[in-house]
Amino acid sequence: MGRVAPSVEEVGGEPPPPALGPGETVSGTVAELRAAYESGRTRSLEWRQSQLRGLLRLLAEEEAAAFRALREDLGKHQAEAYRDEIGVLVKSANAALREVGKWMAPEKVWVPLIAFPARAQLEPQPLGVILVFSCWNVPLGLSLEPLVGALAAGNAVALKPSELAPATAKFLGDNVGKYMDATAVKVIQGGPEVGEQLMEHRWDKVLFTGSPRIARVVMAAAAKHLTPVALELGGKCPCIFDTIGGSARDLQTAVNRVVGGKWSSCAGQACLAIDYVLVEERFVPVLIKALKSTLKKFFADSDHMARIVNARHFQRLSDLLKDKSVAASVLHGGTLDAKNLCIEPTILLNPPLDSAIMTEEIFGPLLPIITVKKIEDSIAFVRARPRPLAVYAFTKNAALRRRIVEETSSGSVTFNDAVVQYGIDSLPFGGVGESGFGQYHGKYSFEMFSHKKAVLTRGYLIELTARYPPWDDSKISMMRQLYRYNYVGFVLTFLGLKK
Template identity: 55%
Template structure:
């Protein structure tokens, strides 16, 4: 493995990947792969997760096509240098920021969106001119096999490698020297990635997750508008990989007196979207494997949690299926309220006052996203200024993930670094400052030997404009008295 990685590193050193033509050809290759193998991708996602082709296209293929087109349309602009305004001390100098590729990068993907979370960072890494090793998730074997088989056909196999395998392979990869590591997964594994990266002082982007809350302050009284917002809320929990999404709604906070109304509304919309028998609707994905199924089952079996179930709760271990389940006020210190759920279990936490939701959110680790459903401008301003999260979205869920012009990433324990669109390009680039200066003129007093006159000139140099300095040096302007204020 180490020898193969060294070959990829040498290919980067050849300079081929720095060329705009190479970058564009690889992006076009990715686009062809998604178009040519669309049916194969649908089949792989159905096999791994039971995903409907509609959900697969909405959450993965459609977003990828859009983002590849955005990268192709804007690549020339992203690659061009950005002029920098310099202070007087640099006169006469010009400067610009030039984006250069980092080198050989490692992308470790996740299983819940095996194509989106593999190829979305790959778009940025390619656009920035890097060579890439992509470690796919062994928990989505059909998707991993397809990527490993197809990527060498559509992309430059000397520059882009797909590696398959389990945790042992990931550990081996992590201890090699990389110029960047991009990891999507859990906080627990994120800590392992950071510890390994420290061995070579490798920069890391961590896309983790956490418990994303949804505050429901109020809903419109008009049925049509209210139902739209409810569908957005329910879809943000149950309708995106059955809750197995790091940016999905983890739990809801609602005012105590509004909770019964909200629960009845959520039940009605859930049945409208997934039917009375969600298992037969083909609109929900299954749980990824037996381990995660048992983990979710155990969350419900904890003391005080099972009694809080007010809707759903049925399970089918053979089919790895759990129906949409709503709980009201499970114990705050139970695992379901301290661990990321990553499944179709929806706790609802009630508060005496909705304003208390801000304090509740701030008492917990920072989330990847906070959602707030409200028509109260004052309350929304408070949520925006008094909470911290990777992103904040009012009156919808998950939409920020699909917008390539919005940076996607976490803060605190939900991760750090950001990507999508130009932000992906920046994540896999180093912005190098390039300054150019002529040989003349020069300020003679910048060099030794030192004297008090040069000290005074330096004092003037950092506070006066250019004309003031010239006049002072020529003796046509007296130095300004120095301020004694602190």
């Protein structure tokens, strides 16, 4: 198979730490996970709850070490790290701990009277042994958030953190086994070769978070074993910015949320970050003025924005600005600091639509603003492009909101804010089309890693012989009635009381 992650040479930096301890192998680790699951202990409510409690203790007792790791990997301020990663995880794990007993309970389902006497239910059962590939931009959150659901569902889990966030990968490798069942929950560190080895084995489900290019490789490898795959990818998330009306306060609140949804989430290196803004031409001066003043207020201290993950991604973002026509569209920012891997928040106005900055996911602190004649034209603009993970729209226009929901396709739609939907457990997180497939968070995480087994139990009170050979016209007629009516209707017809 092809590689499931970039090489060290591609990304720069030191090689990742050894994948496994002395004497350990990928095959042996997978076998140990399989044995742990087959032992049956992961299925009990007590085991599931104990793992979630262990995860909560890890987050509480090792919080300072987690902050240090995220700072080392991405330059994240601890406030951002807590808001986007640790705090979200604490909330998710507590919710799962509180609700998992209900989630596990069989669900009664309606059975048509034609099957009388019968009862039916759906019984959630764990899938088995799960493989989670996480990514580098939210390296703690996107590792442990799926783990919450997989453990709540009663699975054994292998977690492969990204080698592009080595400090966080090491943090996970050092601590997960201390707080959870070390034979049923394993962290496997390493580079692309480890990912290749992992995908040679049979898994009961694989969750991959990353780029579409690597996702295709993962799916091709999974096809060998017919392993189901969930993909969390991303895409160019648009922000439709309507005129907010006469309220200066509402305008400022909206701009605060745009700036937060673009630059304060890992410096724009987030799958849910705003990628570009669509706005009416007449409103551009007002919006840009508000954006500039808000950026100055939020990021007067450069320490409050994360840095670019590595030299390769810094160069990729720098290259987006090298095109002369793109460079000419820069209205604010654009300063590059290669030594510290920092890029100033940058605003561009109407860069060419065929340029790389408008055809590739930016994944960085560059924000194109695209003008339209009427804000309604933004819907056609979004529809003409691949389906994004999220569509954002700031508007008080109820008709426009309805059109955006009905006429665009995306993993989610958020009105009058950005990114916050990720932290709401009652909403599923996931994409559609090129932005991925499969949904998790809250109960959706439990369901992603469960199989709802259909269980039907019938009694012996009634036996309809029309279902059996030898066949004749009367049995066909009877079957027509059976499928046309429910059981009561059939009996009434059979007795001649209903035509």
